[in-house]
Amino acid sequence: MYLEFLGLREKPFANTADPAFLYLSKKHREALSHMVYGIRERKGFIEITGEIGTGKTTLCKALLRQLDPFTKTALILHSNLSELQLLQSIVQDFGLNPMRNDRLAFVSHLNQFLLDQATAGHNVVLIIDEAQNLSLRLLEQIRMLSNFETDKDKLIQIVLVGQPQLRQKLSLPALEQLRQRIGVRYHITALDFYEVRTYIDHRVRVAGSDGSLEWTPDGVAEVYQCSKGIPRLINLICDRSLLACYVFRVKRVDSEIVRRSYQELAGEVLVS
Numbered sequence: 001m002y003l004e005f006l007g008l009r010e011k012p013f014a015n016t017a018d019p020a021f022l023y024l025s026k027k028h029r030e031a032l033s034h035m036v037y038g039i040r041e042r043k044g045f046i047e048i049t050g051e052i053g054t055g056k057t058t059l060c061k062a063l064l065r066q067l068d069p070f071t072k073t074a075l076i077l078h079s080n081l082s083e084l085q086l087l088q089s090i091v092q093d094f095g096l097n098p099m100r101n102d103r104l105a106f107v108s109h110l111n112q113f114l115l116d117q118a119t120a121g122h123n124v125v126l127i128i129d130e131a132q133n134l135s136l137r138l139l140e141q142i143r144m145l146s147n148f149e150t151d152k153d154k155l156i157q158i159v160l161v162g163q164p165q166l167r168q169k170l171s172l173p174a175l176e177q178l179r180q181r182i183g184v185r186y187h188i189t190a191l192d193f194y195e196v197r198t199y200i201d202h203r204v205r206v207a208g209s210d211g212s213l214e215w216t217p218d219g220v221a222e223v224y225q226c227s228k229g230i231p232r233l234i235n236l237i238c239d240r241s242l243l244a245c246y247v248f249r250v251k252r253v254d255s256e257i258v259r260r261s262y263q264e265l266a267g268e269v270l271v272s
Contacts, residue, residue: 002246009208013239015232017058019065023202023231025195027188028059034186035063039071039125039157043183044146046159049166050188053232056161059188060127063159071123079133083141090126090145114148114155124156132162136174143178190229196220199234213245214252222258237262 003010012021024032031048038046050056057077064073074093081089087106091098096113098105117124126145128134134142148155160166164187170179191199197220204213219241227233240261241253250257 002242005246005249006242006251007210007212008204011239012203012207012209013235013242015235017061019061021203021206022058022062023199024062025191025199027191028055028062031059031186031188032062032066034184035059035159036066038159038184039067039123041183042123042153042157044154044157045178045182046157046184047166047170047182048159048161048186048188049164051190051230052163053230054188054190055231056188057129058231060129060159060161063127067125070121071125072117073125073127076126076128077130079128079130079138081138083138086138086141094124110145111148118150118153118155125159126156127159127161129161130163131160132164132166132169134169136169136172139169139175139178143175143181146181191224191231191234192229193221193224196224196227196229196234199231200238203238212251213242216252216254218255219253219258222255222262226258226262236265240265 002008014021031050035046035048037043048056048059060075064075067073072094074090076086076089076093078089079086084101084103084106087103087110088101091106091110091113094110094113096109098109114124128142142158142160145156146154146158160170167187169175170182200215200220200223204215223234223237223241226237237258238253241258244257244261245251245253248257
């Protein structure tokens with residue numbers, strides 16, 4: 001609706017994991033470096049946590065683009081699965097097709113796949129997003145997968161990505177064996193004010209802005225204050241702010257535009 005008026009080719013703040021719009025803050029770059037290090041050094045388990053909306057899923061997809069062709073990957077985005085469903089999702093994402101749909105067949109095929117990849121000199125990575133939703137039983141099953149190893153290396157590297165509740169769950173006595181196997185940990189925090197400024201500039205530029213759209217310093221400050229630096233909230237607030245610009249026929253996003261947009265998102269009744 002607002003694209004032509006604001007001189008944009010596409011929406012800058014759509015809440016999708018479009019790699020073209022990827023913005024890696026200092027924290028995201030550090031998290032990505034930790035993951036790549038843990039995988040290349042075959043550390044076994046890697047734990048990445050962050051608050052809701054801090055870009056963890058986007059980071060998972062960025063990781064896939066960072067790895068070389070000799071690293072085979074599986075990405076599980078939905079963790080509300082049964083034990084059998086999780087195993088099935090893992091083997092299917094690795095491109096395996098067992099003749100039988102039972103636990104023994106899945107584990108057997110996965111074990112042979114890992115051995116074949118090790119023989120070929122390849123690494124294997126399993127990434128599980130929203131891992132805080134995994135039950136203790138599923139987490140224990142995942143720990144058992146890490147038993148696939150040679151005398152020198154882990155045959156599979158497992159990246160657990162989730163909200164802070166994941167850290168709390170992994171601290172439970174029942175998961176002591178799994179916790180001891182985590183070789184790399186990193187917690188993603190929100191963007192700071194400077195990063196919010198560059199995040200907005202980056203996404204507007206990638207969206208093909210013709211330069212007519214202006215974001216004032218006080219407008220950026222208001223976005224930072226309202227969003228607390230959480231990328232998903234930044235996107236929601238900024239998208240609504242651009243819609244407000246179209247409605248009021250202005251091309252300048254100031255603190256008043258942002259404040260009204262945030263209040264609308266919060267469900268507040270505005271008085272003209």
